[in-house]
Amino acid sequence: MTRIARLAALLAPLGLAACASGPGPKLDCPQVAMLQQADRLVRVAGAADDVAARIVDAWVTGVAGKCAPHGDAGERVVFRIGFAATRGVAARQNRFTLPYFVAITEGDRIIAKQVYPVRFDFRHGATQAVATTKPIRLDFPRAPRSAAQQVLVGFQLTPAERAAARAERAMTIAAPEVMAHHAGADYLDCLRRLHRALAPRRYLEIGVWRGESLALAEAESLAIDPDFQLDRDVLAGKPACHLYSCGSDDFFARHDPLAILGGPVDLAFLDGMHRFEFLLRDFINTSMSATAAA
Ligand SMILES: C[S@@+](CC[C@H](N)C(=O)[O-])C[C@H]1O[C@@H](n2cnc3c(N)ncnc32)[C@H](O)[C@@H]1O
Numbered sequence: 001m002t003r004i005a006r007l008a009a010l011l012a013p014l015g016l017a018a019c020a021s022g023p024g025p026k027l028d029c030p031q032v033a034m035l036q037q038a039d040r041l042v043r044v045a046g047a048a049d050d051v052a053a054r055i056v057d058a059w060v061t062g063v064a065g066k067c068a069p070h071g072d073a074g075e076r077v078v079f080r081i082g083f084a085a086t087r088g089v090a091a092r093q094n095r096f097t098l099p100y101f102v103a104i105t106e107g108d109r110i111i112a113k114q115v116y117p118v119r120f121d122f123r124h125g126a127t128q129a130v131a132t133t134k135p136i137r138l139d140f141p142r143a144p145r146s147a148a149q150q151v152l153v154g155f156q157l158t159p160a161e162r163a164a165a166r167a168e169r170a171m172t173i174a175a176p177e178v179m180a181h182h183a184g185a186d187y188l189d190c191l192r193r194l195h196r197a198l199a200p201r202r203y204l205e206i207g208v209w210r211g212e213s214l215a216l217a218e219a220e221s222l223a224i225d226p227d228f229q230l231d232r233d234v235l236a237g238k239p240a241c242h243l244y245s246c247g248s249d250d251f252f253a254r255h256d257p258l259a260i261l262g263g264p265v266d267l268a269f270l271d272g273m274h275r276f277e278f279l280l281r282d283f284i285n286t287s288m289s290a291t292a293a294a
Helices: 003-008 159-180 187-198 248-254 257-261 276-287
Strands: 011-013 031-035 040-044 054-070 074-087 095-106 109-121 128-132 136-141 149-155 202-206 220-224 241-244 267-270
Touching (some): 031 054, 040 159, 054 109, 074 109, 109 128, 187 267, 202 257, 220 257
Parallel strands (some): 202 220
Antiparallel strands (some): 040 054, 054 074, 074 128, 074 136, 095 149
């Protein structure tokens, strides 16, 4: 299978009809589709899967447009592309210009391709931004034209960004299978029992996400995550809960858990960046502020 043919197998259809109906000549504009491997662009300052190193995360939200007769024997496709982006914790600027492409392909051949900039403006501390392109006009001679012709849009990724996107997609596909074969006790159940058995006075958690594990603690808690997605009450039952929105390395470089909690940690759950070197650093840093029994 050639490269474009392989890419074409992963096209996401978008909201631009290939054919218009109604009075007038029968139209047969090429379909506009998003290339799924290029629907997201993540810029990082470090490891591709480290949320704390994320600069910007942008994705294509959709395409809208129309197809109309153009001149005596032509058709014109006019469409806009919508984008959204979140500003990462490692971002040092508020404005980003990212490249996207529009290509006309026929089977595995790229007939024409143009790269354009899309700008995201994260003003006044905003963490999210949207952008819509100006109308993009493409003119085609009226059929007969190959039915295999289509218009593809997506982000213009570097080879490293493409490789990172491929790796993330592979992990997303593999994860449910790993869970299905995991026959041990549920980790939240274990954690709940540990809280009950040890009744810790001070709890530290790295990696909180929606707050499921943090909600189990009834101790004074210190929780760290560069990208909190809390969807529940994590304060209930706790005398105090200190949330730090940053990566754990950053946290330990700037703060002292002993000073925040007023004493050593009795129980910790290290569930942030799931890579050996990160976890080792989290373990070493946490143990410096923990009781010997922790
Ligand atoms: C598996 S989720 C945590 C789930 C949570 N402990 C639970 O069981 O409900 C991992 C979390 O780690 C966070 N994370 C990723 N890199 C991190 C880092 N360098 N330091 C701290 N947290 C990080 C992510 O933002 C994500 O929310």
